[in-house]
Amino acid sequence: MSQVSALATTFLSHTKTRFVAPSPEALAELDALLSRAWEDAQARWPGVPLSAERFVTHVAERLPPASPTAPIAPLVSALSLPELYLACACLQGHSVALEAFERHYLARLPERLRSLRQPDAMIDEVRQRVGVKLLVANAGHAPAIADYTGRGGLLSWVVVIASRITNKLRGQEKPSTEDDAEELFKALPAQGLDPELDVMKRRHHAAFRQAVREAAATLSAEDRHLLRLHFADRLSTYEMAPLFRVNQSTISRWLKRVQQQVYTETRRRLQEQLGLSTEDFQSFIAFVDSQLDLTLSQLLDEKREPPSEG
Numbered sequence: 001m002s003q004v005s006a007l008a009t010t011f012l013s014h015t016k017t018r019f020v021a022p023s024p025e026a027l028a029e030l031d032a033l034l035s036r037a038w039e040d041a042q043a044r045w046p047g048v049p050l051s052a053e054r055f056v057t058h059v060a061e062r063l064p065p066a067s068p069t070a071p072i073a074p075l076v077s078a079l080s081l082p083e084l085y086l087a088c089a090c091l092q093g094h095s096v097a098l099e100a101f102e103r104h105y106l107a108r109l110p111e112r113l114r115s116l117r118q119p120d121a122m123i124d125e126v127r128q129r130v131g132v133k134l135l136v137a138n139a140g141h142a143p144a145i146a147d148y149t150g151r152g153g154l155l156s157w158v159v160v161i162a163s164r165i166t167n168k169l170r171g172q173e174k175p176s177t178e179d180d181a182e183e184l185f186k187a188l189p190a191q192g193l194d195p196e197l198d199v200m201k202r203r204h205h206a207a208f209r210q211a212v213r214e215a216a217a218t219l220s221a222e223d224r225h226l227l228r229l230h231f232a233d234r235l236s237t238y239e240m241a242p243l244f245r246v247n248q249s250t251i252s253r254w255l256k257r258v259q260q261q262v263y264t265e266t267r268r269r270l271q272e273q274l275g276l277s278t279e280d281f282q283s284f285i286a287f288v289d290s291q292l293d294l295t296l297s298q299l300l301d302e303k304r305e306p307p308s309e310g
Contacts, residue, residue, distance in 0.1 A: 014060035041085035079150035215265035
């Protein structure tokens, strides 16, 4: 036990949040939790060598932001600690860890990708590309498995990355963020349905694009990630639930909340900028309400990075 007696101190020195000094009891609880997590991970991945200090440092560096006064042990317990252990060992280049990752994660990709209706002809290539992306350093950058934070299952995180690579290979990359509002505006009903509203649409083209960009900017990184998974990566709420370790109804509730934020903020900014009468504004915004769902993935599909929630 002397080997891990200082784990809590090591952990606190590497977290991004500068926590208020915990009480001796809380420090002892955290130390015991980290010690147990290290031992459990060693049992989960026999033969994968990783010191307790290296493991704890890796976990601490990936702890999500929190209030300095928040209890620390529950934040740690919420992470997928055994999978963070394996990811850390893979970063160290341990051959046994790399073999375990291949066997337990990469080898399961074909089945998972088929369940997401990805084409068989591409699955082998996607699996190879995922392996390279996650496990091989590139141009001075660490392998992308360093981005796994343990806030969801490792397999779900790997599947999301594989889905994105598949979409790129199929030529389904979306417009840049700069063009998102333009694409959303073009998606409004075709001209000719109502001449008066056609004029309004053209007249307020720039204001509408700006309002959409500003509305998107109000979303947190986590909310944008949530919407991208659903709209751009086409994951169902059932497929997303394991990634966030919540049930399907919770995912549905989160999606509705974030969508409503986009709608409300777009409406508010438009009404401020356009100065329309209430009647004219209601007619114009009806177009936005009817079309925003259809192009939400374009609105939010900025430059992709591996998911931070995973």
